[in-house]
Amino acid sequence: MEEFFQALGTIGVVFLLVVGVLAGLLASVLQGGRNKPRNVAIGVVGALLLPFVVTLAAAGALAAGGLLLIVFLAVIGAVLILLITHLILR
DSSP, rough: OOHHHHHHHHHHHHHHHHHHHHHHHHHHHTTTTTTTHHHHHHHHHHHHHHHHHHHHHHHHHHHHHHHHHHHHHHHHHHHHHHHHHHHHHH
């Protein structure tokens, strides 16, 4: 995991964190303002998790796609994890 963050760089990690926070805040707005801290935390986890998993599965794919692909995967990861937790914690 350390190699993932070294390859991504500081700016990339900041982008992932921002994407996760924004996804969590958007989820809170869609839920009527409830569970904001939980949604932000889950959004950040999702935004960090999917790019990491893709790196483990196919490291060259992220390198070829660049930061834009990583941020796109972070958005997908955050949304997926937020949807899954919303369905579980109903």
